[in-house]
Amino acid sequence: MGDMNPGGAVVLEGSEQGFALTRVDALLGWARKYSLFAYPFVTACCGMEFMALNSPRFDLARFGAEAPRFSPRQADLLWVVGTISQRQAPALKRIYDQMMEPKWVLAFGTCASSGGFYDNYTTVPGIDKVIPVDVYVPGCPPRPEAVLDGLMLLQDKIARNERRPGVVKPRVDPPVKVAELVQLRRSAHDPSELVPRLGRGETK
């Protein structure tokens, strides 16, 4: 479960029980970053990627951020997932105002971050025009890995008690080598059909 040494605590050996020294804010930050109760404000297509993120494959529970709370009063991380229209902005503002301090906001995807390509009368050009944002995750939609990057960035900010917004850097896929690509061959049974060529040592 990651860093089990809260805020660079100094553990002193020698006593029977043992004790540690740290600062209160560092200890609080360490505790908070592993118990993020999420309020998902999901409005658009990014929601599909948000569902993928919540699947076991990406295992949000590693970060202690898997528990959704459908009351903003019990949540401390507001996920804004998708396009926010001018008509929804008052609802978003009200949800944010109802959350208890300390609270954080993650802008999931390009629309929530900047309005995306909706550059018109109907869309808020980025939720930071209405509420403060801690982490921006670009992407249309962002890959779950990018969101995990954003979540770790947020945890880092919480641990350091840092409130300036951060932006997740886009990841670049490494170039694919030809040898790693699946090769196709014509099926022996039906020459019009292509089937994967089995590599050495592989069997049907």
Place this chain on the structure above:
Amino acid sequence: MSQAVLDKLKARFGAAILETHSDFGDDTALVDAKQWRAIGEFLRQDPACEFDLPVDLCGVDYPRRLPRMEVVLHLYSTTRRHRVRLKARVGDEDMEGAELDSLVAVWPGLNWLEREVYDMSGVRFRGHPDLRRILMYPEFVGHPLQKTYPAQRTQPLVPYRTEDEAGVPLEKQAPFGPDEGMPFGRRALPRSEES
């Protein structure tokens, strides 16, 4: 396929059918706006027409042509399996007289569609039971799909935070450059034509 419907309309309403065409297989009749309701009732009730499904209703703005706003109604008959498209032109430069008779009494399904056309294009439907905005919020001023609505004008319900309040720059940050957004279509009409 429904050329017969166009012929029937011309025989029945004569001069109220301003023009017809069947381009690309879509039979279309441009009709006199004053006869909108009567033609609708006829198409709904005539046994050879029997248009029971109003597929869509929309407004199209042609700001350099008068009458300016074209209201387009697509109809389909689930029993006769034919389609027809009706158009009516209303409204002068300032959308004065952009009014049509409501067809909600003929096709109840047009209720929300007429509200949408009112909301987006500003055409008022006489006799509509509940002519309110349906997509935009009640505080919204103007009709965004009119070509004279300035492309840059937004009407936020929540006042935007200023950079002083936020304490951080609110201009779009990397990787959200100022060019993020639509690369086209930001041109409104010349300023003299904006309201």
